[in-house]
Amino acid sequence: MTEDNHVLVKVEDLKMHFPIYRGVIQRQVGAVRAVDGVSFEIHKGETLGLVGESGCGKSTTGRTILQLYKPTAGKIFYEDTELTTLRPEKMRQMRKNIQMIFQDPYASLNPRMTIRDIIAEPLVAFGSATGKAIDERVRDLMKLVKLDPDFMLRYPHEFSGGQRQRIGIARAMANNPTFVVCDEPISALDVSIQAQVINLFEDLQKELDLTYLFIAHDLSMVRHISDRVAVMYLGIIVELADRNEIYANPVHPYTKALLSAIPVADPAYYETRKRIVMEGDVPSPANPPSGCRFRTRCPIAEGYCGQSRPEFKEIAPGHFVECFKWDHPDNQRR
Amino acid sequence: MTSELLNVQGLETQFKTPEGVVHAVNGVDFTLKEGETLGVVGESGCGKSVSMLSILRLIQQPPGKIVAGEAMFRGQDLLKMTKEEIRHVRGGQISMVFQDPMTSLNPVMTIGKQLAEPLMLHLGLNKEQARDRSIELLEQVGIPHAADRLKDYPHQYSGGMRQRVMIAMALSCAPQILIADEPTTALDVTIQAQIVELVIRLREEVGMAIVWITHDLGVVASIAHRVNVMYGGFIIEESPIRDLYAHPSHPYTIGLLGSLPQIHEQRRQRLYSIEGMPPMLYQKPHSCPFSPRCRWVVEHCRLENPPLMPVGDNHRAACWVDTTTGRER
Numbered sequence: 001m002t003e004d005n006h007v008l009v010k011v012e013d014l015k016m017h018f019p020i021y022r023g024v025i026q027r028q029v030g031a032v033r034a035v036d037g038v039s040f041e042i043h044k045g046e047t048l049g050l051v052g053e054s055g056c057g058k059s060t061t062g063r064t065i066l067q068l069y070k071p072t073a074g075k076i077f078y079e080d081t082e083l084t085t086l087r088p089e090k091m092r093q094m095r096k097n098i099q100m101i102f103q104d105p106y107a108s109l110n111p112r113m114t115i116r117d118i119i120a121e122p123l124v125a126f127g128s129a130t131g132k133a134i135d136e137r138v139r140d141l142m143k144l145v146k147l148d149p150d151f152m153l154r155y156p157h158e159f160s161g162g163q164r165q166r167i168g169i170a171r172a173m174a175n176n177p178t179f180v181v182c183d184e185p186i187s188a189l190d191v192s193i194q195a196q197v198i199n200l201f202e203d204l205q206k207e208l209d210l211t212y213l214f215i216a217h218d219l220s221m222v223r224h225i226s227d228r229v230a231v232m233y234l235g236i237i238v239e240l241a242d243r244n245e246i247y248a249n250p251v252h253p254y255t256k257a258l259l260s261a262i263p264v265a266d267p268a269y270y271e272t273r274k275r276i277v278m279e280g281d282v283p284s285p286a287n288p289p290s291g292c293r294f295r296t297r298c299p300i301a302e303g304y305c306g307q308s309r310p311e312f313k314e315i316a317p318g319h320f321v322e323c324f325k326w327d328h329p330d331n332q333r334r
Numbered sequence: 335m336t337s338e339l340l341n342v343q344g345l346e347t348q349f350k351t352p353e354g355v356v357h358a359v360n361g362v363d364f365t366l367k368e369g370e371t372l373g374v375v376g377e378s379g380c381g382k383s384v385s386m387l388s389i390l391r392l393i394q395q396p397p398g399k400i401v402a403g404e405a406m407f408r409g410q411d412l413l414k415m416t417k418e419e420i421r422h423v424r425g426g427q428i429s430m431v432f433q434d435p436m437t438s439l440n441p442v443m444t445i446g447k448q449l450a451e452p453l454m455l456h457l458g459l460n461k462e463q464a465r466d467r468s469i470e471l472l473e474q475v476g477i478p479h480a481a482d483r484l485k486d487y488p489h490q491y492s493g494g495m496r497q498r499v500m501i502a503m504a505l506s507c508a509p510q511i512l513i514a515d516e517p518t519t520a521l522d523v524t525i526q527a528q529i530v531e532l533v534i535r536l537r538e539e540v541g542m543a544i545v546w547i548t549h550d551l552g553v554v555a556s557i558a559h560r561v562n563v564m565y566g567g568f569i570i571e572e573s574p575i576r577d578l579y580a581h582p583s584h585p586y587t588i589g590l591l592g593s594l595p596q597i598h599e600q601r602r603q604r605l606y607s608i609e610g611m612p613p614m615l616y617q618k619p620h621s622c623p624f625s626p627r628c629r630w631v632v633e634h635c636r637l638e639n640p641p642l643m644p645v646g647d648n649h650r651a652a653c654w655v656d657t658t659t660g661r662e663r
Contacts, residue, residue, distance in 0.1 A: 053522035160611050190377040191549060195593030195607035202604070217522065220552075224595035224602065261527035263552025265594050267575045270556045277531050278524045281492045 007077075008211050009042040009065065009179055014074035016057070016064045020286060032286045034060040036235035037074070039312070042179070047205070047212040049226030049243070051219055051258075055282060056232040058215045062181040065213070066100055067091055078179065096126055099172040103184035105164035109156040115142075115167055116152040122174040141170040144207075145200060162193035169200065173208070181213045186221065198225060219262045223247050228318070231255050234293040235285055237312070241319040251321045253331065254294045292324065300330040339510060339543050340366040340389075345403035347381075347388045350396060357618045358384045360567035361402070366511065371537065371544040373558030373575070375551060375590075379612055381567040382547050386513050389413075390428060391420050407511075426456040429504040431497070433516040438500055439488040445472075445499055446484030449506065456507045471502040474539075475532060494525035501532065505540060513545045518553060530556055551590060555579060560648075563587050566613045566623030572642065573649040583651035583658075585628045622654070630655040632662055 017031035035057040042048045050058045064071050067083055076083040078098060086094065102108040109118055119138045123129045129137045139149040145166040156164055165185060172180055182201070186194040198221065204210060216222045222229060223243055230240040231254065239252040250256045257278040264270075280297050283289055291308055295301040305324055312322045325331050347359040359381040366372050376382045387393050389405045389412055405412040407428070412420060424430075432438045440448055449471060450464035459467060465484070472480035475498040488496055497517060504512055514533070518526040534557060537544060548554050554561060554575075561578050563571040563586065571584040582588045592606030610627040613619065622628070625635040634640075634654045642650040643663065656663050 053524060162611070190612070191551070191590055192377060192593050192608040193611075195605040196609070199605055199607055202602075219523065220595045224605070258524060261523040263523075263526070263530075263550055263556055265551040265555050265579065265591060267555045267579055275527055275531070277527050279528075281494060281525070 006044040007041045008044040008079065009213070010075075010077040011041070011061075011065065012039050012075040012077075014038050014061065014064060014076065015072040016060050016069055017072040030286055033235050033288060034285055035064060035071075036285075036288070038232070038235075038237045040230055040237065040240060042211055042213060043227075044178075044211055045205075045209060046227040047214050047225055049222035049229040050213060050215045050232060051217060051222050051229060052232035053217060053258075053282060055234075055285060057235045057285070058217075058232050059183050061232070062100070062183050062213055062215050066095070066098055066181060068100075093126075096128075096175040097177050098179045098181070099175075099177040100181045100183060101165075101168055101172050101185045104188055105161050105168055106156075106188070108168055109164055111156050114153050114155060115147075115159075118156070118167060119152075119170045119174060122171060126175055128175055137174070138170075141173055144173060144204070145170045160193075161189050162196060165189060165197055166200065169197075169204070173204065176208070177210070179211045179213070181215070183215045184217070185214075187216065187218065194221070201225065219259065231258065234282060234288050236293055236322065237320075238294065238323070239319075239321050241316075245316075245319055251315065251319070251326050251331070252294075252323050253298050253300055253325075292322075294323075300325055300328070337368055338365050339368050339370075339407070341406040342385075342389060343404050343406075345385055345388060345405065346401045347384050347393060347398060348401055349398050354616045357615045358398075358567055359388060360618055362564075362567075362569055364562055364569065364572070366543050366545060368510075369537075369541055369543055370560065371546060371558045373554035373561040374545060374547045374564060375549065375554055375561055376564035377549055377612055379615070380564040382564045383515050385564075386430075386515065386545060386547060390424055390430065390513070391415075392424075392430075422456075425452050425509075426507045427509055428511040428513065429507065429509040430513045430515065431500045431504045431517045433519050436488065436493070436496060439496060441488050444485050444487055445491070449484070449499070449503055452503060452506050467506070468502075471506055472499070474505075474536070475499070475502045476528075477502075493521055494528060497521060497525075497529055498532065501529075501536070505536060505542075508540060509542055511543045511545065513547070515547045516549070517546075519548070519550070526553065533557065551594060563590075566619060567615060568619075568623060568639075568652060569642065570624065570653070571649075571651040573651075574647070577646055577649050581646060581649070581658075583645040583649070584624075584653050585630050585655070585657060586624045587651075588657060589627075622652070630657060630660065634662060 014035055015037055016035040017033050019028045020030045022029045038061060052058045063069055065076055071084055116138050119141055120134050123134055123137055138152055142149040147166050186197050214225055226243050229243050229246050230237045233254050239255045250259050257276045260276040278297055283296055289296050291306040292310055295305040310322050310324045312320055314320050315326060343363050345359055345362040349356040349358055362385050374382045388400050400413055446468055449468040453459045453464040453467055468484060469480045477483060477495060477498055518529050546557055558575050560574050562569045565586050571587050582591055589608040608627050613623050619639055622635040622639050625631045632655060640652045640654045642652045645651045654662055
């Protein structure tokens with residue numbers, strides 16, 4: 001659904017390092033390199049999926065785009081505006097256009113505020129509605145996310161997880177954003193409720209012409225909702241491609257292992273197919289391996305993989321991979 | 335046919351809460367055969383964990399109460415045993431692995447001590463023997479440098495390794511039944527795959543029966559021989575694994591499977607979603623608990639709760655409607 005590939009958001013070599021302090025004088029002894037040089041573009045009207053395991057930096061990437069963290073290095077463009085150097089008041093205004101939906105619908109709503117006040121807060125903050133118009137807008141937003149507007153004077157605890165997530169979505173939509181970062185918005189929900197919320201995301205995208213960065217660890221849901229998918233590992237993007245391309249022809253050894261680990265709701269699948277079970281755990285982002293980040297768990301790693309970081313290379317139109325051996329015969333065998 | 339290991343009949347468990355009595359489990363019958371892996375699938379609050387915890391008498395009483403039923407294990411009713419007897423069964427013949435490996439391990443006790451405890455308690459090993467056996471167990475679950483890692487504390491292990499330790503602990507007394515309550519839910523997919531492979535291997539080595547409780551229809555497809563699907567405190571469908579996915583019969587099961595995105599989906603299709611929410615269970619349902627959300631609903635569903643009825647080979651579903659034809663049974 002991309003409109004002639006108009007780039008809405010562009011991230012250039014983004015780095016987000018969190019310092020580690022130790023000792024009495026709290027000297028900085030190192031840094032957690034949560035995001036360590038990622039670049040990508042998001043086209044207007046599309047959904048870019050960002051997947052990876054816990055601690056790979058996918059949420060940090062999303063939060064840094066919204067300037068919830070001050071990035072260590074790199075640039076973030078929204079249309080033609082560079083966000084990292086924007087003055088605070090300008091950035092505040094910018095947040096009308098860029099919104100976020102959080103993972104935990106229990107923690108992201110203030111339990112002492114009514115639903116009306118929660119959804120109205122961004123309207124009041126930006127003065128986009130006043131007086132009676134606020135209630136009118138809150139009603140419309142609740143209808144938009146398929147909640148009964150008559151419940152607007154209730155409190156969050158009176159709602160289920162799925163309904164709370166809808167409240168969070170209504171709040172994010174209050175000022176008609178164009179770009180929404182969805183940070184694991186369905187992970188905390190039950191299976192039958194997940195499908196409801198995913199369908200709502202798709203409806204809203206069509207209705208309001210939204211662009212999503214959809215962060216998740218559920219690879220099958222990401223495939224379902226995304227137009228393109230980026231796979232992160234230990235602070236970097238290892239592979240980025242069109243959804244069908246990446247799921248049908250994964251190239252990076254990590255993507256291959258990750259995809260083969262997806263549980264498939266089909267017992268017959270397991271009778272015919274052997275999984276690639278990856279050994280070991282993800283190394284610490286405070287002390288990542290030299291060279292290729294994945295080499296310590298990679299089944300086809302060579303000595304030279306540790307010497308320098310591979311290039312993030314476009315191996316086919318729109319298909320990027322960061323691996324020395326992407327076209328090596330070792331990588332063809334599964 | 336292998337012999338029956340566990341036979342549960344008419345299990346009912348309730349909880350007293352300030353808002354009223356919650357009918358968490360409302361008459362559950364099932365059997366578990368030797369060496370078999372039974373998957374128990376359902377969403378939060380469907381009674382899947384509570385029914386298993388009830389069998390092991392791990393429900394806190396009060397507020398919980400097992401109000402009816404029996405659970406026969408090797409000729410004895412687990413629900414009628416004395417505290418001392420059931421304590422002997424737990425951790426010995428029947429053991430359990432929980433969802434969150436961080437909260438189930440004692441953070442101020444070394445892994446070695448925690449592993450040795452059941453060995454000394456249930457098997458009467460001395461310290462030296464327990465240590466040797468602990469090392470063997472850690473090696474069996476794939477922890478490298480096992481001997482050195484005995485003196486580590488849980489926080490020095492990663493999430494996946496902690497779950498391996500929990501499994502080692504559960505297997506330490508060679509149980510006949512392992513009850514695994516969402517053992518991979520808190521883990522990443524690649525680590526989840528490691529744990530599932532590990533349990534499949536150990537199942538062959540040790541030969542125990544497994545009850546695998548999960549909400550993930552994908553995970554259960556990879557490990558179970560048979561599945562019970564639960565909703566509103568009832569088993570609403572039970573089936574051999576392949577038949578359940580090939581011919582789901584209860585509208586809820588059909589809805590759950592339909593709400594998952596297809597892995598080979600090329601073009602985006604709208605997900606099938608079950609409208610509404612799971613029931614609150616403040617009253618024991620006398621109609622079908624799924625009827626308010628069901629698109630096949632008929633008058634009969636609102637009048638009488640359907641029992642499990644045969645729909646195929648060893649395959650039963652609790653529904654008044656034949657979902658293949660849309661007609662009433």
